[in-house]
Amino acid sequence: xxxxxxxxxxxxxxxxxxxxRGVPGLRxxxxxxxxxALVLAIAGVVxxxxxxxxxxxxxxxxxxYAFVGPIEGHPxxxxxxxxxxxxxxxxxxxxxxxxxxxxxxxxxIVGTFLAVATAWKGGRFxxxxxxxxxxxxxxxxxxxxIIVSVIVEPSLMSATIALSIAYTPYIxxxxxxxxxxxxxxxxxxxxxxxxxxxxxxxxxxxxxNLLPLIVAQGAVLFGYAMVDLAAISFLGLGVRPPQAxxxxxxxxxxxxxxxxxxxxxxxxxVCIIAVVIAVNILGERLTERANSVTR
Amino acid sequence: xxxxxxxxxxxxxxxxGAHVAVDDVSFQIAEGGSLAIVGxxxxxKTTIAKMITGLLAPTSGTIRACGHDRSRxxxxxxxxxxxxxxxxxxxxxxxxxxxxxQSGAAAIDExxxxxxxGSADERRDRVAELGALVGLDDRQLHALPRALSGGxxxxxxxxxxxxxxxxxxxxxxxxxxxxxxxxxxxxxxxxDVRAETGISYLLISHDLAVVRQITDDVIVMxxxxxxxxxATREVLDAPQHEYTxxxxxxxxxxxxxxxxxx
Amino acid sequence: MSDAFLELQQVTVRLxxxxxxxxxxxxxxxxxxxGEAVGLVGxxxxxKSMTARAVARLLPPGAESSGTVLFAGNDVxxxxxxxxxxxxxEVAVVFQDPRAHINPVRTIGDFMTEALRTNHDVSRADAxxxxxxxxxxxxxxxxxxxxxxxxxELSGGLLQRVMIATALLTEPKLLLAxxxxxxxxxxxxSDVMAILDELRRERGMSMLFITHDLELAGxxxxxxxxxxxxxxxxxxxSSALHDDPLHPYTAxxxxxxxxxxxDVVRLSAIPGRPRSAFEAPAGCAFNDRCVHVVDDxxxxxxxxxxxxGGSVRCHRAVELRGRLQEGAAHG
Ligand SMILES: Nc1ncnc2c1ncn2[C@@H]1O[C@H](COP(=O)(O)OP(=O)(O)OP(=O)(O)O)[C@@H](O)[C@H]1O
Ligand SMILES: Nc1ncnc2c1ncn2[C@@H]1O[C@H](COP(=O)(O)OP(=O)(O)OP(=O)(O)O)[C@@H](O)[C@H]1O
Ligand SMILES: [Mg+2]
Ligand SMILES: [Mg+2]
Numbered sequence: 072x073x074x075x076x077x078x079x080x081x082x083x084x085x086x087x088x089x090x091x092r093g094v095p096g097l098r099x100x101x102x103x104x105x106x107x108a109l110v111l112a113i114a115g116v117v118x119x120x121x122x123x124x125x126x127x128x129x130x131x132x133x134x135x136y137a138f139v140g141p142i143e144g145h146p147x148x149x150x151x152x153x154x155x156x157x158x159x160x161x162x163x164x165x166x167x168x169x170x171x172x173x174x175x176x177x178x179x180i181v182g183t184f185l186a187v188a189t190a191w192k193g194g195r196f197x198x199x200x201x202x203x204x205x206x207x208x209x210x211x212x213x214x215x216x217i218i219v220s221v222i223v224e225p226s227l228m229s230a231t232i233a234l235s236i237a238y239t240p241y242i243x244x245x246x247x248x249x250x251x252x253x254x255x256x257x258x259x260x261x262x263x264x265x266x267x268x269x270x271x272x273x274x275x276x277x278x279x280n281l282l283p284l285i286v287a288q289g290a291v292l293f294g295y296a297m298v299d300l301a302a303i304s305f306l307g308l309g310v311r312p313p314q315a316x317x318x319x320x321x322x323x324x325x326x327x328x329x330x331x332x333x334x335x336x337x338x339x340x341v342c343i344i345a346v347v348i349a350v351n352i353l354g355e356r357l358t359e360r361a362n363s364v365t366r
Numbered sequence: 367x368x369x370x371x372x373x374x375x376x377x378x379x380x381x382x383g384a385h386v387a388v389d390d391v392s393f394q395i396a397e398g399g400s401l402a403i404v405g406x407x408x409x410x411k412t413t414i415a416k417m418i419t420g421l422l423a424p425t426s427g428t429i430r431a432c433g434h435d436r437s438r439x440x441x442x443x444x445x446x447x448x449x450x451x452x453x454x455x456x457x458x459x460x461x462x463x464x465x466x467x468q469s470g471a472a473a474i475d476e477x478x479x480x481x482x483x484g485s486a487d488e489r490r491d492r493v494a495e496l497g498a499l500v501g502l503d504d505r506q507l508h509a510l511p512r513a514l515s516g517g518x519x520x521x522x523x524x525x526x527x528x529x530x531x532x533x534x535x536x537x538x539x540x541x542x543x544x545x546x547x548x549x550x551x552x553x554x555x556x557x558d559v560r561a562e563t564g565i566s567y568l569l570i571s572h573d574l575a576v577v578r579q580i581t582d583d584v585i586v587m588x589x590x591x592x593x594x595x596x597a598t599r600e601v602l603d604a605p606q607h608e609y610t611x612x613x614x615x616x617x618x619x620x621x622x623x624x625x626x627x628x
Numbered sequence: 629m630s631d632a633f634l635e636l637q638q639v640t641v642r643l644x645x646x647x648x649x650x651x652x653x654x655x656x657x658x659x660x661x662x663g664e665a666v667g668l669v670g671x672x673x674x675x676k677s678m679t680a681r682a683v684a685r686l687l688p689p690g691a692e693s694s695g696t697v698l699f700a701g702n703d704v705x706x707x708x709x710x711x712x713x714x715x716x717x718e719v720a721v722v723f724q725d726p727r728a729h730i731n732p733v734r735t736i737g738d739f740m741t742e743a744l745r746t747n748h749d750v751s752r753a754d755a756x757x758x759x760x761x762x763x764x765x766x767x768x769x770x771x772x773x774x775x776x777x778x779x780x781e782l783s784g785g786l787l788q789r790v791m792i793a794t795a796l797l798t799e800p801k802l803l804l805a806x807x808x809x810x811x812x813x814x815x816x817x818s819d820v821m822a823i824l825d826e827l828r829r830e831r832g833m834s835m836l837f838i839t840h841d842l843e844l845a846g847x848x849x850x851x852x853x854x855x856x857x858x859x860x861x862x863x864x865x866s867s868a869l870h871d872d873p874l875h876p877y878t879a880x881x882x883x884x885x886x887x888x889x890x891d892v893v894r895l896s897a898i899p900g901r902p903r904s905a906f907e908a909p910a911g912c913a914f915n916d917r918c919v920h921v922v923d924d925x926x927x928x929x930x931x932x933x934x935x936x937g938g939s940v941r942c943h944r945a946v947e948l949r950g951r952l953q954e955g956a957a958h959g
Contacts, residue, residue, distance in 0.1 A: 256462040256463075257457040257458075257459060257462045257463035258462065258463050258464050258465045260419075260421055260455075260457070261455065261457065261463055261523070261526065261527070263420075263421060264419045264420065264421065264450060264453070264454060264455050265450040265454070265477050265480060265481075265530060266440075266443070266446040266447035266448070266449060266450030266451070266480065266481075267450075267476075267480060268443055268446075276465050276468075279467060280465070280466065280467060406813050406815060407785060407812075407813045407816075515901050516672070517901060518901075545671040545672050545840065545901075545902050546671060546840060546841075546842070546881055546884045546885060547671060547880060547881070547884050547897060547898035547900075547901070547902060548901060548902075549884070550883075550884035550885070550886075550895040550896070550897035550898070551897040553886065553895055554894060554895055554897055557894070572813050572814060574814075574888050575885065575886040575887060575888040576886055578886060578887070578888060578889075578892060579886035579892055579895070602888065602889070603889065612815055613814060613815060615818075616814040616815045616817065616818035617814055617843075617888055618817075618818075618821075618841065618843045618844040618846070618847040618848070619843055619846075619847060619888070620843070620846050620847065620866070620867055620870050620871070621847070621867075622847040623822075623825075623847075624817075624818045624819075624820075624821035624822040624825055624847070624848065625818060625822055626818070626819050626822040626823070
């Protein structure tokens with residue numbers, strides 16, 4: 072809509088204001104961006120130090136406390152095995168956050184590499200790789216997880232690898248079309264004519280201009296990864312009980328929900344939702360900020 | 367060697383599948399010369415520019431520039447760099463020809479580092495020199511593209527191309543998107559740079575008045591073939607080929623009555 | 629002056645731009661007689677498209693406007709219901725950016741014939757036949773095939789011609805053509821202009837022709853208005869405007885264009901860059917780029933005054949009359 076687009080030449084000088092502009096690195100992400108970053112920072116601290124922060128032993132069962140609600144010293148009460156819920160939440164943060172982070176990182180690295188490489192090379196290489204990815208794309212994540220767990224012992228690691236493989240074609244597809252669009256822009260051709268090496272153009276220019284999209288996609292995938300990992304753990308193909316994990320807690324807590332003790336599923340669910348929302352908001356704000364550079 | 371033209375294109379041909387986009391095109395540009403390619407949309411002008419710059423490989427024919435063959439893709443980084451220092455190109459669309467996340471100064475510096483090396487200080491001085499040559503001040507040089515007007519962006523693109531100190535600059539519709547007043551500034555700039563450095567131009571344009579302003583010779587293309595060639599003045603004042611005549615008659619001027627092709 | 633078919637009276641438009649209402653059109657007045665073609669010329673951001681949008685009641689959301697637009701004597705702002713539909717049927721718009729104004733998921737045929745079928749009760753087959761014949765007129769021979777294609781399958785030039793054909797399908801009385809030929813090469817431009825010209829003569833269609841090409845406007849329009857920073861700065865018969873400009877900006881535009889004939893001379897580039905209305909300096913909007921500037925030009929904004937059968941907005945117009953053309957040629 073060039074007719075009603077702002078004329079890019081009329082970006083006037085920004086008047087100097089004394090208003091607080093935000094933490095360096097988060098400038099321009101607004102209050103929501105800062106709050107989200109705070110939530111994630113807290114989650115990160117808990118993921119690292121959760122075991123030591125836990126007031127009680129998260130794995131200590133005491134069946135006489137099964138399903139006992141909040142009491143003094145145990146603000147969230149106990150689960151079906153009589154384990155302290157708060158301690159399990161704190162101790163479970165690590166695997167709950169580490170899994171999705173690893174999935175997203177792995178899928179992003181491989182997916183971005185494939186996207187940029189196929190967009191750059193084009194031709195037969197592009198056709199073959201894209202066809203391969205389409206085949207992979209057809210497998211649901213869970214099926215892949217089962218296949219991987221047949222090959223290696225089921226664990227957080229195997230589930231992470233399976234999900235990374237399942238997400239890669241999706242990432243590669245989304246980024247490839249963006250990379251193709253960017254590849255067709257004249258500045259890339261100008262750099263080629265200058266004689267710059269292809270990989271330098273890809274990393275320094277193409278890759279950097281895809282970064283906002285990579286961040287946005289990563290944020291969305293993080294949420295999916297958290298939920299999918301929980302589902303895989305539920306099937307016994309990922310994190311195995313009794314290890315504390317938010318996803319596992321949501322599913323094992325379901326029996327309690329039916330009996331009128333929803334706290335286990337609820338507290339773990341709230342943690343998952345809080346992190347997923349925070350990641351998405353922050354991702355969105357960062358993308359918006361990055362895009363404002365080009366518009 | 368002394369007589370060898372700066373650019374020598376012989377029997378150039380490019381096929382896209384069954385479609386022949388460029389068909390047996392030959393032309394030369396002497397050192398310091400300035401040649402225009404005009405012709406209707408889709409006649410293969412950009413395809414020729416892409417083959418000369420190595421963005422497309424010719425189906426057949428040869429291209430020599432600055433005494434080196436460039437009909438085939440460059441082998442290795444050194445050859446690619448040498449070619450970059452010989453022929454440069456400025457594209458039509460000022461909005462897509464700059465990296466949106468790189469200031470003009472950074473873009474020029476990247477090219478300088480590639481072709482000339484030198485210390486950061488030396489490069490900084492050279493960036494300022496090139497900026498002055500194309501009429502950009504320090505603030506504009508360090509602004510991101512979105513803060514620049516189309517004309518200013520196009521000047522950054524020209525400065526970036528000149529940073530490699532090419533002997534031939536290809537201008538593919540490079541002034542078409544500019545406002546009239548800015549276009550005049552850029553055309554004057556191109557004339558000045560040529561007078562100062564002896565650079566050669568290959569100008570691709572629809573706009574016959576622009577062609578007259580900055581070129582000595584012209585070739586007229588249609589359907590991938592050259593239909594007329596000669597000195598720009600003569601071809602525009604007394605077009606011989608029927609298509610050139612049509613082209614000339616289609617230029618709006620006072621008292622012009624638009625006519626329809628049969 | 630003959631009776632006006634379209635008349636703008638002191639139209640001012642303000643738009644929300646980076647959080648503030650800013651003026652993009654200032655005090656624009658002109659008239660178009662039945663069957664007359666008026667050119668509107670100016671550089672990027674000067675407000676040409678916004679003028680067309682103000683006429684067609686298509687201002688962007690949040691716009692604030694004052695002044696009056698009269699179409700066949702009626703205030704366009706007051707039109708409602710059937711009267712508004714009648715207005716829409718009589719006024720056609722060719723948008724500057726066709727791709728942004730055409731639904732990407734519908735076929736060209738749907739797009740072209742929609743108005744005919746819904747507002748004019750024409751059958752699908754008749755509408756399609758008419759569309760094909762108009763496509764042929766704008767130089768698209770295989771119209772039948774094009775009707776089944778989607779916008780992304782057409783080049784910018786083809787799409788622009790589709791827009792023109794679509795605008796003409798309903799036989800409008802007034803055509804607002806916003807840079808309809810920018811994506812076309814000169815020979816196709818000539819075809820398209822010939823068709824518009826023919827329709828105007830045969831059917832008495834009025835036209836507001838927006839372009840940044842002074843020569844093109846001069847060649848096809850009876851009168852040409854020059855716009856700078858959201859204001860009309862000069863409005864004359866096309867030939868007078870080109871040969872004997874009264875406003876320094878018009879002279880600047882003439883001098884900045886290279887010539888297709890004669891000797892090559894250095895162009896007299898206007899220093900600086902084009903402005904939008906809200907970026908213009910106080911006083912005369914052109915004062916910071918004008919070589920003839922005097923204290924008066926900074927002190928107060930000149931009014932659009934009648935002169936030599938047209939009008940001009942310059943304090944020194946009378947004094948400079950006849951001297952601008954040579955200045956432009958040698959500047
Ligand atoms: N990569 C490609 N694949 C297939 N066909 C192509 C490709 N590039 C160009 N063509 C075709 O080759 C012909 C020549 O295109 P080219 O871009 O060289 O024309 P041009 O003379 O530069 O036109 P314009 O004036 O519109 O820029 C056109 O028919 C075009 O459709
Ligand atoms: N939807 C919009 N919202 C805010 N500002 C706008 C909008 N559309 C246009 N503008 C601004 O209004 C001013 C006039 O714009 P307009 O589109 O009328 O210019 P124009 O003369 O048609 O230019 P061009 O030749 O580039 O088409 C410009 O400063 C532009 O940035
Ligand atoms: Mg081209
Ligand atoms: Mg416009």
